[in-house]
Amino acid sequence: MDLESSLELLERVKRGDADALDRLLARYLLPLRRWAHGRLPQWVRDGSDTEDLVHDAILQTLRHLSHFDAGGPGALHRYLRTAVMNRIRDELRRAHRHPPATELDDELASKAPSPLVRAIGKETLAAYEAALDQLREEERELIIGRVEWGLDYHELAAALGKPSANAARIAVSRALLKLAARMKAHIT
Numbered sequence: 001m002d003l004e005s006s007l008e009l010l011e012r013v014k015r016g017d018a019d020a021l022d023r024l025l026a027r028y029l030l031p032l033r034r035w036a037h038g039r040l041p042q043w044v045r046d047g048s049d050t051e052d053l054v055h056d057a058i059l060q061t062l063r064h065l066s067h068f069d070a071g072g073p074g075a076l077h078r079y080l081r082t083a084v085m086n087r088i089r090d091e092l093r094r095a096h097r098h099p100p101a102t103e104l105d106d107e108l109a110s111k112a113p114s115p116l117v118r119a120i121g122k123e124t125l126a127a128y129e130a131a132l133d134q135l136r137e138e139e140r141e142l143i144i145g146r147v148e149w150g151l152d153y154h155e156l157a158a159a160l161g162k163p164s165a166n167a168a169r170i171a172v173s174r175a176l177l178k179l180a181a182r183m184k185a186h187i188t
Contacts, residue, residue, distance in 0.1 A: 006076050013062055024062055028080050029055060036084050057087040124187075131182035139175035146172045 006027065012020035033054050061083040132140055141160060145151040153165035153172070162168040 010062075010065065010076060014065065021062055025055075025058060028058055028077065031077070032058060032080060032084050035081060036088065039085075039088050053087055053091065054084050057084045124183075127183045127186040128179075130186050131179050134182050135175065135178060138171075139178060142168070142172045142175045143179055147176075 006024065009020045009024045009027075013024060033051055036050050036054050039050070058080055061080055065079075132143065135143070138160065142156060145156050145159060146153075151159070153168040156162065156172065157165050157168040160168065160171075162171060
């Protein structure tokens with residue numbers, strides 16, 4: 001059992017004694033960890049846990065206690081517990097300012113018109129769909145894959161059996177030129 005008092009160790013820490021700092025840290029870390037357990041909600045944590053938070057708070061406080069004045073038995077423990085609680089409050093405030101990112105469901109459909117519908121309008125959309133119906137199936141797939149689904153040329157080449165991304169790019173360009181000519185005929 002360590003008979004050296006916390007106040008004696010604290011005085012040694014104030015003089016720069018690293019061994020005394022380690023001993024104080026070992027003395028207070030476990031009790032403060034137990035006390036803080038559950039006080040930091042899971043949704044606030046961002047890779048660090050309560051143990052890390054307590055360790056950092058105690059370490060920072062012990063390193064900056066040059067003017068700490070103990071007011072009796074248990075004063076250092078109360079002071080460190082207050083430091084840990086303040087650190088927990090800081091984490092809660094930070095989490096409220098920057099809530100955790102949530103993943104969106106890819107299958108969740110929007111009730112709003114698609115960006116494509118808003119961008120080209122109903123009349124142009126009708127011309128687009130009519131012109132698209134006049135193209136060969138592969139040309140339609142190239143245009144839908146690139147324009148509507150946003151696939152890159154590598155993905156298109158793999159999906160449609162093209163030998164390379166460049167071949168897919170050329171095929172998309174040709175299909176778009178045909179589509180534009182057919183749309184022009186529908187609009188005029």
